[in-house]
Amino acid sequence: MAEAASTDFRALMIAANRGDAEAYARLLHALAPVVRRLVGANHHRIDDGTVEDVVQDVLLSVHSVRASYDPGRPFMPWLVAIARRRIADAARRTVRRGVHEVALDPDAVTLAAAETNIYGEARARSDVLRVALAQLPRGQRQAIEMLKLRELSLREASAATGSSVGALKVATHRAMTTLRALLKKT
Amino acid sequence: METSELIDILAADAAPVRPLTAPWLRTSVWFLISGAYIAILIVAMSHGGTRLLSIRFSRFWLEQAAAIGTGIAAAAAAALSVIPGRSRRWPIVPAFPLTVWLGILASGCMRDWAQHGAAGLMPQPDWPCSMAMLFGAALPAAALTFSVRRGAPLAPATTAALIGLAAGALSSVVACVSRPMPHPTTMTVVVWHLGTLFAMAVAVSVGGRSLLPWPLNPRLAAAIENRSVRAGRAQ
Numbered sequence: 001m002a003e004a005a006s007t008d009f010r011a012l013m014i015a016a017n018r019g020d021a022e023a024y025a026r027l028l029h030a031l032a033p034v035v036r037r038l039v040g041a042n043h044h045r046i047d048d049g050t051v052e053d054v055v056q057d058v059l060l061s062v063h064s065v066r067a068s069y070d071p072g073r074p075f076m077p078w079l080v081a082i083a084r085r086r087i088a089d090a091a092r093r094t095v096r097r098g099v100h101e102v103a104l105d106p107d108a109v110t111l112a113a114a115e116t117n118i119y120g121e122a123r124a125r126s127d128v129l130r131v132a133l134a135q136l137p138r139g140q141r142q143a144i145e146m147l148k149l150r151e152l153s154l155r156e157a158s159a160a161t162g163s164s165v166g167a168l169k170v171a172t173h174r175a176m177t178t179l180r181a182l183l184k185k186t
Numbered sequence: 187m188e189t190s191e192l193i194d195i196l197a198a199d200a201a202p203v204r205p206l207t208a209p210w211l212r213t214s215v216w217f218l219i220s221g222a223y224i225a226i227l228i229v230a231m232s233h234g235g236t237r238l239l240s241i242r243f244s245r246f247w248l249e250q251a252a253a254i255g256t257g258i259a260a261a262a263a264a265a266l267s268v269i270p271g272r273s274r275r276w277p278i279v280p281a282f283p284l285t286v287w288l289g290i291l292a293s294g295c296m297r298d299w300a301q302h303g304a305a306g307l308m309p310q311p312d313w314p315c316s317m318a319m320l321f322g323a324a325l326p327a328a329a330l331t332f333s334v335r336r337g338a339p340l341a342p343a344t345t346a347a348l349i350g351l352a353a354g355a356l357s358s359v360v361a362c363v364s365r366p367m368p369h370p371t372t373m374t375v376v377v378w379h380l381g382t383l384f385a386m387a388v389a390v391s392v393g394g395r396s397l398l399p400w401p402l403n404p405r406l407a408a409a410i411e412n413r414s415v416r417a418g419r420a421q
Contacts, residue, residue, distance in 0.1 A: 019202035028193040056192050060410075063196045064401045065338035067203045068269050081270035085340045 009075040017066055028059055031079065035059065038083045045091035054090045058083045132182040140175035143168050187414045195413060199406050209265035212333050216261050220326035220353075224360045227322055231364035246368075249290045249375075250359050255283035257355035261330055264348035268337025268398075277344050280351060287355075291380075294372030302371075309377035310370045315361040316382045322357030323350075323386060331397060339398040346394030350387035358383060 009027060016024035035058045039051050046054060061082050069078055133141055146157035147168065154165045161168070207215075259280040266276040298306030330349045339345065358379045362369075369375050390397065 016200055017203050017205065019200060021197050021200040024200040025193060025197035028196055029190075032189055032193065052189060056187070056189055059189070059192060059196065060402070061338070061400055063199070063406075064403075065270070065336075068206045068337045070205065070269070073271060077271035079270075081272075081340060082338060085270075085338070 009079070010071070013066070013069055013075055014071045017069065017071075028062075031059065031062070034079070035083055038080065039087055042087045042091070045087065046094050047097075050090060050094070054087060057090065058086045061086050128183070129179075132179050135182060136175055136178055139163070139167075140171045140178065143171035144175045144179070147172055187410070191413055192410065195406070195409050199403070199409075206269070206336055209262060209269065212265045213258065213262040216265075216326070216329050216333055217258055219329050220257075220356055223325045224322055224356055227318075227360050228364050231318065231360070232366070245290060245294065246362075249287065249294075250362060252283055252287035252290055253355045253358045253362075256280055256287055257326075257352045259283050260348045260352035260355065264330060264334055264345050264352060265337075267341055267345045267348065268334045268339060270338050270340060274341075277341075277348060280348065284351075284355075288380075291372055291376050295376065298371050298373065306371055307373050308371060309373045312369070312374050312378040315365070315378050318361040318364060319354065319357040319379065319382045319386075322360035323353035326356050327353035327386075327390065335398060336401065339395075339400060342394035342398040343391045344394075346397050347387045347391035349397075350390035351383065354383035354386040 009030070012023045012027035012030070016027055032055060035055050036051070039046070039054045039058070043051065062079065065082065069075070133144065136144065142161055143157070143163075146152045146160060147154070152160065154168055157163075157168055158165050163171070206212075259282070263276045263279050266272050295307060300306075327349055330352055334345060334349070361379060362375070
């Protein structure tokens with residue numbers, strides 16, 4: 001702050017417009033915190049994450065229109081007019097984006113919220129699944145254990161249980177329907 | 187990209203720049219070019235300007251002077267509007283000559299009403315004047331746009347509207363002076379000339395942002411993009 005206040009922006013700008021790259025670099029480095037403060041004062045109008053983008057936008061605009069600086073006039077009103085315009089442009093972009101986008105909570109927060117994960121949490125708990133399996137008729141439970149838990153093929157399950165392949169398919173389908181209903185109730 | 191990296195790029199691009207010419211000088215140059223253009227148009231469209239020399243009404247010439255004054259004031263305001271740090275009240279200045287112009291037209295309407303009753307307030311079709319205005323405004327508008335593009339487009343819509351007003355006001359003089367016959371009623375001038383002028387100003391103003399973007403050197407834009415891409419890869 002003290003450094004910015006003591007910097008002679010006008011002299012540096014005049015030197016920069018004559019092609020003095022060193023003076024120009026000093027000027028831009030001194031301006032960055034000043035512009036950051038100007039943008040920060042308008043943080044309620046723009047996205048928090050874009051403050052530094054707006055600062056860079058202002059510096060780039062200063063560079064683009066530096067021919068419009070009149071050495072006979074004060075520097076700060078010139079800078080503030082540019083910064084104000086670029087901040088207004090950024091605010092307009094923020095509003096436009098807000099109209100077309102719906103803000104979502106981060107995934108971790110959304111998925112960790114208990115009210116959004118009642119069924120998922122219940123399904124994931126193996127003891128709930130075990131209780132549901134125990135409620136199935138013997139034939140259906142056997143089909144699920146063979147085909148889904150032990151991941152046997154239909155032919156292998158048929159040989160192990162003595163049931164036909166068709167009967168196993170029907171039993172599996174009925175077991176899945178029953179399990180879905182039981183888990184929904186939980 | 188970090189701000190310090192951007193500053194490095196900008197500092198490397200610090201070639202000497204030619205300061206923008208003073209607004210009054212730019213306005214004068216614009217008026218010289220546009221004035222020559224409308225003078226040529228008037229002479230060409232009025233068959234050597236024979237009617238021009240026969241017009242003796244002082245109100246007519248006052249009306250044209252007010253239109254030219256509006257054009258010059260609007261051009262000066264447009265030139266000032268692209269210089270950061272100048273008063274934001276400059277765009278109001280053309281309102282003064284415009285008010286004088288409207289006042290002269292209003293007095294003409296009153297006179298027509300006193301002489302011809304309600305019939306004196308009826309506008310007559312006048313498409314040729316609108317066409318002449320569009321033609322007459324083309325070069326002044328292009329010249330003024332070129333003149334302000336090096337500045338900062340702080341209020342592009344306002345600057346563009348001022349460009350439309352400046353060019354439209356000068357072109358109104360072309361349409362008035364180059365006619366073979368005087369306008370049947372002053373209301374015809376109000377409706378067709380001011381209507382065309384207003385439409386021009388609005389149309390140019392709507393396209394203001396496209397007409398007056400923030401200038402950016404393509405070489406500089408490419409350097410920033412390259413640095414951003416490299417920064418993205420590094421992450």
